[in-house]
Amino acid sequence: MTTPATAAASAGAATLDRITGVRLSSVTLPLPTPISDAKVLTGRQRPMTEVAMLFAEISTESGHEGVGFSYSKRAGGPGQFAHAREIAPALIGEDPSDIARLWDKLVWAGASVGRSGLSVQAVAAFDVALWDLKAKRAGLPLxxxxxxxxxxxxxxxxxxxxxxxxxxxxxxxxxxxxxxxxxxxxxxxxxxxxxxxxxxxxxxxxxxxxxxxxxxxxxxxxxxxxxxxxxxxxxxxxxxxxxxxxxxxxxxxxxxxxxxxxxxxxxxxxxxxxxxxxxxxxxxxxxxxxxxxxxxxxxxxxxxxxxxxxxxxxxxxxxxxxxxxxxxxxxxxxxxxxxxxxxxxxxxxxxxxxxxxxxxVSGRPGLGVTVSEQARAWTVARHEVRG
Known part of the structure; x- marks a missing residue:
């Protein structure tokens, strides 16, 4: 896991860029038809009518950007957004290339709620965005x-x-x-x-x-x-x-x-x-x-x-x-x-x-996707952190 010493060691001549901004969006995606699988027929869950999406958009001082997302079905979307909002400041000023170290840092920022489930699902949106950014900077599909x-x-x-x-x-x-x-x-x-x-x-x-x-x-x-x-x-x-x-x-x-x-x-x-x-x-x-x-x-x-x-x-x-x-x-x-x-x-x-x-696999760099205006219209909560 990351320690203060290793974090300090990462800020050397090889650090060529820094994270300056993180934008979070909680998006409620409606489904055209309520969805039922066996969990509904056996009474364990209700039909699914929407998917809660958590988007993370990361920008750097060199002008690079990455987008990532996580999701939750039936319940958990607001919780993911709340956890992501709490830990997002930990990314400001960091080198976006240090993805594994940043995963550790984000998990430890919220370690009291564990290293699985909702907490890491919130981290996932940041992690995907960092990989998207890295591939875009390289000009390669992920x-x-x-x-x-x-x-x-x-x-x-x-x-x-x-x-x-x-x-x-x-x-x-x-x-x-x-x-x-x-x-x-x-x-x-x-x-x-x-x-x-x-x-x-x-x-x-x-x-x-x-x-x-x-x-x-x-x-x-x-x-x-x-x-x-x-x-x-x-x-x-x-x-x-x-x-x-x-x-x-x-x-x-x-x-x-x-x-x-x-x-x-x-x-x-x-x-x-x-x-x-x-x-x-x-x-x-x-x-x-x-x-x-x-x-x-x-x-x-x-x-x-x-x-x-x-x-x-x-x-x-x-x-x-x-x-x-x-x-x-x-x-x-x-x-x-x-x-x-x-x-x-x-x-x-x-x-x-x-x-x-x-x-x-498309020839577009990164994940090869950009967030649509429709997704922006379905956004129910936003949060932005700037360095």
Whole structure:
């Protein structure tokens, strides 16, 4: 961790720039239709009607700028913004290139609330902005700054397969997604009636045919006996993976499923630290790891998870936030998947190119996105710090 001595040592001849301003925005993104997955049908959560976004825009004395974001669904957005507002002054006067040290500094600025969950999700917005700034200063897409293994990644769509949608609508949206260039389809399962789940999966598999990648996501809704039964019944559908069949923190249960069934088990999206992912990977609890950069604390922490997954020869399929994850997935040694959600499209002036079943890394520097005027209009709170 950073100490006063190491902070002082960082201010030498190699420090070529300084952070002079940080602007925070809390943006409420409305969803066109209330969204329900298994957590709603089982009474654990209410339908999702909006996404709370936390944007951080960082500027330097040399005129460079970076933008980053984090997010929260259903609850937590105001808390993320409040925490980010408290710790933002710690960045003023710092060298924006010292990203790892600044991550430590920001976490220690709010250490009394821990090093996972909401606190690091607030830090994530700053961390992503610093990586965006660094890549822009280099004139490179973030994937190229990190060292890309490919210029495009396989992508699949989730947003058309939620449980609130009738199966006929799911089939129509799957057809539309494939026609738009998407490479695979994921649908939600975890319905209280397992027969409904199996009928929906069978209908989608028949509609798609055998050659189209199909995934299912139970959103943590099964207990161990139900998960074993469902994984056994789902084997016949040649799925790419079964996602979150158990509670996100039941690593031992996931490990048992991973060893018992041919269909790969995917999980990790709900974990909020590198340490939690390390335990998941250590126990062999996933064939496919699904970290979420905003949830684990940003790109700096995501890269640590990537290294752990690579060391164990695991597959990677980052959760949500495709504007960030397309770059990170492109830098993973093994062919990954990236999740396509069009929900965030209105927040940015640029959109990702998708064709041939793949999401393409743009040639624009950094993340390759700028905050739209619509996002500005949806802003519910602002805060600015200047040096």
């Amino acid at each position: 994937a190229k700054l990190l060292g890309a293994h490919r210029d495009s990644v396989r992508c699949y769509n989730t947003s058309g397969g939620f449980l609130h949608a009738p199966v006929e609508e799911v089939l129509e949206r799957a057809t539309a997604s494939l026609a738009s260039g998407i490479g695979g389809i994921k649908i939600k399962v975890g319905h209280p009636d397992r027969a409904v789940d199996l009928a929906r999966v069978a209908a989608v598999r028949e509609h798609l045919g055998d050659g189209i990648p199909l995934m299912v996501d139970a959103n943590q809704q099964w207990d161990r006996p139900a998960a074993r039964r469902m994984c056994r019944d789902l084997e016949e559908f040649d799925l790419v993976w079964i996602e979150e069949p158990l509670d996100a923190y039941d690593a031992e249960g996931h490990a048992a499923l991973t060893s018992a069934f041919d269909t790969p088990i995917a999980t990790g999206e709900m974990l909020a630290s590198v340490a939690e992912h390390a335990e998941l990977i250590r126990l062999g609890a996933a064939d496919i790891v699904q970290p979420d950069a905003p949830r684990v604390g940003g790109i700096t922490q995501f890269l640590k998870v990537m290294a752990l997954a690579d060391q164990r020869n695991l597959q990677l399929a980052p959760h949500f936030a495709m504007e960030i994850h397309v770059h990170l997935a492109a830098a993973y040694p093994r062919e990954p998947w990236v999740e396509h959600f069009e929900w965030l499209d209105p927040l940015f002036d640029e959109h990702l190119e998708i064709s041939g079943g793949r999401m393409h």
